[in-house]
Amino acid sequence: MSQFDDTRLDDLAALRAADHLLRRLAMAGARVRAELEAAEEALAKVESDGFRPRAVVAAGRDARLVRAVLEPVCPVPFLAWPGPGLPGWAGPLDLVVILSGATEDSEAVSAAGEAVRRGCGLVVATPADSPVAIASAGLRHAIRLPSQSDDQLASAVAVLQALHQMELGPEVDHKAVAAQLDEVAIECSPNNDVASNPAKDLALVLADALPLVWGGSVLAARAARRVVESIRLASGRPALAADAGHLLPVLSQPPRDLFADPFDKPEELRPALIILDDGVDDPGVAEHRRKLESKAEAHDVRVHVVRQADGTDIARYAALSQHGRYAAAYLGIGLGRYGTATDIDPDEPGNPSEDPAW
Template sequence: MYEFDDARLEDEDALREADPLLRPLAEAGARVRREAASAEVPLSRLDPDDRPRAMITFGPEARLLRAVLEPTCPVPLVAWPRLGLPGWVGPLDIVVVMGGGDKVSLAAAFEAVRRGCRLLVACPADSVLARQSASASTTLLPTSTGDPLAAAVVALVALHRLGLGPLVSPEAVADAMDLVAQESSLSLDATQNPAKAVALELADAKPMVWGGSILAARASRRIAEALRSASGRIVLSADAGALRPLLAEVPLRDPFADPFEETGVEQRPGLVLVDDGMDDEEAAEERIVLRESALAKDVLVSNLAHTQGTAVERYVTVLQQGLFAAAYLQIGLGRA
C-alpha cells in the first residue's frame, strides 16, 4: 500500500524524477500547434459547399468529435465502434478516421475507399492507415505527435471548414492548455498550484468524478482513468443517479477516532466535480444535490472548473487540470 507524502510535492529530487510524467502534460499545447501547422495545406483545400449526407467517425477521440459537433452539425453523425461501416454508408457520406493501425480504423478506411466515400483521415503520413485510405476522395491530415487529442483538434478544424461543426481555433486551444501548465507548474506550491491542491484533497480518498455537460462528463471519464492509473485505487466516473446512492451509504466520520492509532481504516470517497459552465438546468440541479449529499456525509469536494472560451477550450482546460492533479497524486504516493 502506497502512502501519500505531501513533502514529495515540494521535493526537488522527487519532482525531477517525475519529469517524464509531467513534461508530456506541459507540452500538450505545443503538440496541438505542431499538428495544426502540419495540416495547413490540406485544411486550406477544404470546401464548405461540398456538404455530405452524413458523417461517421472512428478512432480514440471519435466520441469527442460527436460531443462537440452534435449541437450544431447540419447532417446526421455517428461515432461507430464496430468493425467495418454501417450498411447504408456510401459515396454521399464522409468517413472520419483518427488513429494508427488498429483493426477498426484500417477496416473503416478500406471499406470507405471501396464504397467511394469521402474520407478525412488524421494519421502519420507514412503509416499503414494513410496508405490504406489513399484515394482521390481522401483528405489526409498528417500527424506526428501521437497525441489523439491534438489530432482531434485538427480534425475539428477540418470539419468546421466543411461546414459541419463550430469554429475551433488550434491556437486558442493550445493557449488554454499552456495556461493550465503554467498554473500547475512544479515550482508552485499547493497554495498557488490548483493541481497540487486537488492531489492533496484526494491523497487518501477513493475519488468519484462527475461532470454535468456532455463534454464535462467525457472529461470526467478521462480524469477518472488517470486517477485510477495514478493511485491504483477504485475510481468511479458515473452519472448523478449512480453516485447519489453511493454517497448516501458513506458512514459518518467518528469524531472521537484517532487517525494515528487506527490501522486498516477504509479509505473514504472524495467527490470531484468537473464544471465547464455548460450545465443544462437538470445538470445544474444534480450538481447542487451531489455537493450537498457529499458535504452531509463529510466527504471532501474537489472542483475542476473553467467557464470561459469555446466548448473545446473549456474541455481541454478541465481535462488538463484533472490530468495534472492525477500526476501530482501519483508523485505524492511515490508511484511516479
C-alpha cells in the first residue's frame, strides 16, 4: 500500500504533477457559466404554458442528482430511470429529461430514441453532434441545451434552470452555483498550505483511514456518493457512502492499541466518519447524526465535518461535492499517485506560483 507523505501537499513538484486535475477543479465555476451562456438562447424560449406533464422521467448521466433536487418540490411524479429505454407507461403526456456528454452513452441514446418514438416531451443537455443529439433530432418540439463540456454538474444546472422555468423545479441561480464553486477553489487552492486549506486538512484525515461518508439530506447523501467516487479513483482505496443504518455497524471497531509497535506491521486502515452538512434543519437528520457521532466517539473513530449551509440547494450540493473532490485530489497527491514533476523552472509559463488558476 502506498504511504502517504504530507510534505507532498505543499511541495511544488508534487502539485505540478497533478496540475491537470487541480486546474480542472479550479475551473468548475467557469464551466457552469459557460454552460448557461451557451444555453441562453434555448432557455429564453422555455416558459410554463400552464400545461403540466403527467410525470417527469430523468435518464442518462446524473439523473439521480436531478431527482434529488426536484423530487421534494416537483408538482408531478418524478422517476430517475436507469435505462435502457423508458418505462413502459411513458408517453405523450410525460416529460423525459436526459443529460449526456460527448462520450458514448448507450442508455441515454436508447432513452432519447424511445422518447422520439413515443412522442414524449423532451429536455436534453448534450453536445450538438453527440449520439444523443442525433437520436433526439426527430422530436420537433424538444428543448435542446448545447453542452459545452463533459461536466455533469454544469449540464445538470442548465437542465434544472429549464425545469424551473417550466414550474417543475426550484430556483437554481446558476450565478450563485458558480460563485460557490469559485469560493471553494480559492479556499482549496494549492497555493494555500495545509494549515489554511480545508481540503488538505481533510486529506490528512483520509491519509490512514477507511472513509465513511455520510450526508443526512437527500442532496447531501448524493454529494457523499460523489465524494466517495472521487476518493476511490484518486487513492485506489475502498470508501463507503451510505445511510446511517448501514454505517453504524461499520463504526463498531475495537479500540486502537496504544502500545502496539508501529514498525511491527502496517496497521489496517481504521474508519473515519466524514459528515457532509448542508444545513438542512430536520429532526430525523439530526437524530441520525447524533447516533453516528455517539457511536464514533464510543469506538475511537475520528469524525470530520464539512459544512455548507448557505445558498440554494444545488449550490450547497456543488460546494460540498467540490470540497470532497479537492480532498480526494490531495489524498492522491500525498500518496504519490500522480507521479513527480522534476526540474521545474520557476520562470516557466504555467508555474503554479504564477498561474492565476492556482
